[in-house]
Amino acid sequence: MAQKIHILPGEVVNRIAAGEVVERPASVVKELIENAIDARGTEISILIDDGGLRRIRVIDNGTGMGRTDALTAFQRYATSKIKASDDLGMIQTLGFRGEALPSIASVSRVKMITKEEQSLSGVEIRLEGGGVKEIRDVGCPRGTDVLVEDLFFNTPARRKFLRAVSTEFSHIMEAVVRIAMAYRGVHFKLFHNEKRIFDLPTAKDRSVRIGSLLGNEVHRVLHQVKVKIEKLEIEGYVSEPGFSRPNARGIYVYVNGRFVRDRTIHHAVMEGYRNRIAKDRYPVVVLFLQVPPWSLDVNVHPTKSEVRFGSPGLIHQGVIELFHDFESTPVKPFEPEPIPAREFSIPPLAVKESTTDYNSVSQASRPGRGPDDEGSRVELFEETLSSLRILGQLDQTYIVCESPRGLLLVDQHAAHERIVFHRLKQAVDRGGPQVQRLLLPETVEFSPLEWDAVERYLPQLAGLGFDLEPFGRNTVVIRSVPSILSGKDCSQIVSDLLRDLIEQEARSGIDKNIEAVLKVIACHGAIRSGQPLSKEEMRTLLEEMKEEGFFYTCPHGRPACREIDTLQLEKMFMRKS
Ligand SMILES: Nc1ncnc2c1ncn2[C@@H]1O[C@H](COP(=O)(O)OP(=O)(O)OP(=O)(O)O)[C@@H](O)[C@H]1O
Ligand SMILES: [Mg+2]
Known part of the structure; x- marks a missing residue:
C-alpha cells in the first residue's frame, strides 16, 4: 500500500504557523518591536505605509546580528533567547519561541539589514515567501532594520480579511502604545505614510510616558499605587473614581514587561472600583506586575498575550490591595512634548x-x-x-x-x-x-x-x-x-x-x-x-x-x-x- 502520511515541507509548516502568529499588520509590528527591545535597542522607529498593508519597517539601534545569525534567524525555532527546556521557566525576554521572523517572512517580502557593533560591514538579506532571494554585505550603522512588504501576498484568503487602512493603522497604534507604555527608556517614533504620528523621547519616569500616550486629561486624574506581597510587586497608575470611560480599552496590564490580557487581574481591578464607578463604565488603569519568572508560564498563547500564574489568588489579592488607599498620591501634571499638526483626508x-x-x-x-x-x-x-x-x-x-x-x-x-x-x-x-x-x-x-x-x-x-x-x-x-x-x-x-x-x-x-x-x-x-x-x-x-x-x-x-x-x-x- 502506498504511504499516505508525509511530513509537510518547511515552507508549508511556516505558513501554517504564520496563521497563528501573524493575524494582521499590527502583529508584525508587535513582533518586530519586541525583537528590537530584546536586542536592547534604545531608539526604535516604526514606519508604516497604508496601515501596514503595503509596508512595515522597524529600525533599531540594538545589538544587531552577524551574517550567520541573520540567516539562521529566519529558520523556524531559531532563537538566541533560550537554549533548553529549563530556560522556559526563566524567561526574561519578550520573545523566546523563534517563530516570529520565519512566520512573517513566509507570508511577505522581507528585507533585513543588520550589523553588530564590532563588525566592519553589515549584511542585507532579502526573502520572498520565506525563501532567501539574496544575501550581500552592505555598509550600515549598528542595529537592525527590517522591512516587510506586501503582507499576505501569497495567502489571499488571509489578505481578504484585512480591514480598511485606518482600521489596520489603529491596531498598529494600539500595538505600539502597549509596548511604548512599558519601555520608558526607549525613544519611539511612529510614522504613517511619512507623517509623524508621535515621537516619544525617553521619559524620566513612567507617569510621563503614560501621560504622553494617554493625554493630559487622563494624566491629571491618575494616582500612583504600589503593593508588595511576598515575591509579587505591583506598581501602577489608576484613575480617580469620578473619572470613567465607556470601554475597557484604558486598562493596560503588564507582567514582567509584557502586555497581557488577564481575567483575574481585570476582575480584581473592577473589584477595586466597586461602588466607586458607575455600572458599565471603566477606569483607566496601567499596572506593572513583577513576579519571579519561574512562577509564570508565558507559553500559553500564540501571540504571547496571555500568561498563567502559579498563584493566581495572590495576584488577585495584590491587585485589590492597590485600591485600599489609592486616593492619597495624585500624579503631578506634566507638560508633554509638542506634536506637530498633520493634515487628514x-x-x-x-x-x-x-x-x-x-x-x-x-x-x-x-x-x-x-x-x-x-x-x-x-x-x-x-x-x-x-x-x-x-x-x-x-x-x-x-x-x-x-x-x-x-x-x-x-x-x-x-x-x-x-x-x-x-x-x-x-x-x-x-x-x-x-x-x-x-x-x-x-x-x-x-x-x-x-x-x-x-x-x-x-x-x-x-x-x-x-x-x-x-x-x-x-x-x-x-x-x-x-x-x-x-x-x-x-x-x-x-x-x-x-x-x-x-x-x-x-x-x-x-x-x-x-x-x-x-x-x-x-x-x-x-x-x-x-x-x-x-x-x-x-x-x-x-x-x-x-x-x-x-x-x-x-x-x-x-x-x-x-x-x-x-x-x-x-x-x-x-x-x-
Ligand atoms: N532586531 C533584532 N536585533 C537583533 N537580533 C534580532 C532582532 N530580531 C531578531 N533577532 C534575532 O533573531 C532571533 C529570531 O527572532 P524571532 O523573533 O523569530 O524569534 P524570538 O524573538 O527568539 O522568539 P519569538 O518567536 O517568541 O519572537 C532572535 O532570537 C534574535 O536572536
Ligand atoms: Mg521575536
Whole structure:
C-alpha cells in the first residue's frame, strides 16, 4: 500500500504557523518591536505605509546580528533567547519561541539589514515567501532594520480579511502604545505614510510616558499605587473614581514587561472600583506586575498575550490591595512634548438608505408567540397604554406595569434609546436635527493617539448637529449639540461618542453609515440603566413610546419591553397546567 502520511515541507509548516502568529499588520509590528527591545535597542522607529498593508519597517539601534545569525534567524525555532527546556521557566525576554521572523517572512517580502557593533560591514538579506532571494554585505550603522512588504501576498484568503487602512493603522497604534507604555527608556517614533504620528523621547519616569500616550486629561486624574506581597510587586497608575470611560480599552496590564490580557487581574481591578464607578463604565488603569519568572508560564498563547500564574489568588489579592488607599498620591501634571499638526483626508459619511424598517423587529427579539401576532400586539399596547398601572421601578432598570393582560416590563434604557434614535433619524431625514447652542462652550481633551481619529470624525458629526472645533492641543470645543441631548452632560457624551466610534473602528472598521453613528448618539443620549426614575418620568417615557409608534426593540435589536400574561403567570405558579 502506498504511504499516505508525509511530513509537510518547511515552507508549508511556516505558513501554517504564520496563521497563528501573524493575524494582521499590527502583529508584525508587535513582533518586530519586541525583537528590537530584546536586542536592547534604545531608539526604535516604526514606519508604516497604508496601515501596514503595503509596508512595515522597524529600525533599531540594538545589538544587531552577524551574517550567520541573520540567516539562521529566519529558520523556524531559531532563537538566541533560550537554549533548553529549563530556560522556559526563566524567561526574561519578550520573545523566546523563534517563530516570529520565519512566520512573517513566509507570508511577505522581507528585507533585513543588520550589523553588530564590532563588525566592519553589515549584511542585507532579502526573502520572498520565506525563501532567501539574496544575501550581500552592505555598509550600515549598528542595529537592525527590517522591512516587510506586501503582507499576505501569497495567502489571499488571509489578505481578504484585512480591514480598511485606518482600521489596520489603529491596531498598529494600539500595538505600539502597549509596548511604548512599558519601555520608558526607549525613544519611539511612529510614522504613517511619512507623517509623524508621535515621537516619544525617553521619559524620566513612567507617569510621563503614560501621560504622553494617554493625554493630559487622563494624566491629571491618575494616582500612583504600589503593593508588595511576598515575591509579587505591583506598581501602577489608576484613575480617580469620578473619572470613567465607556470601554475597557484604558486598562493596560503588564507582567514582567509584557502586555497581557488577564481575567483575574481585570476582575480584581473592577473589584477595586466597586461602588466607586458607575455600572458599565471603566477606569483607566496601567499596572506593572513583577513576579519571579519561574512562577509564570508565558507559553500559553500564540501571540504571547496571555500568561498563567502559579498563584493566581495572590495576584488577585495584590491587585485589590492597590485600591485600599489609592486616593492619597495624585500624579503631578506634566507638560508633554509638542506634536506637530498633520493634515487628514476625510472620507465623506455616506447616508445609506436604511434597509431595515425601524418598526419591524427580528423574530428572535420579539416577545409573544410569533411573527403573526405583531399587529395585534401593537394594538394591544396602544389600547392598554392608558390603562397601564405603573407599579414601580425594578433594579433602577425596568419599569414594571400592570396591564389588563398581566405584567409588562419595560427596559428603560432600551426603550428610551429607541425613542432618541427614532427622533434623530427623522430629524436627519428632514435635513438635520435641531441644534442647541451651549451657553458656555465646553471642552474635551483626547490623547495624542486618539486625536488622529477624532479629527477625521469632526466633519461627520457636524452634519448631525455637533458643532465641534479643534481647540489647541488634542482638544475640541463643543459649541452646539443636537437639541435632543440638551440638559445632558455634553462633554461626557462627546467624549464617549468619539471614543466609542474609535473603539468600533478598531474592532470592525467603522461602518461609514449614518445609522451606526446615530445608534451611538442615541445610546449616550438615552436614560441609563441604574438611573432612578420618578413615576412621572416613567409615565412620560411610556407616552413617548406610544408617540414614536410602538416598538419592541432598541436600535441594537435588544428587547425594549416584554409582557408576561396572566396565563403564563398561572403556569409559573402551577395554578394551571
Ligand atoms: N532586531 C533584532 N536585533 C537583533 N537580533 C534580532 C532582532 N530580531 C531578531 N533577532 C534575532 O533573531 C532571533 C529570531 O527572532 P524571532 O523573533 O523569530 O524569534 P524570538 O524573538 O527568539 O522568539 P519569538 O518567536 O517568541 O519572537 C532572535 O532570537 C534574535 O536572536
Ligand atoms: Mg521575536
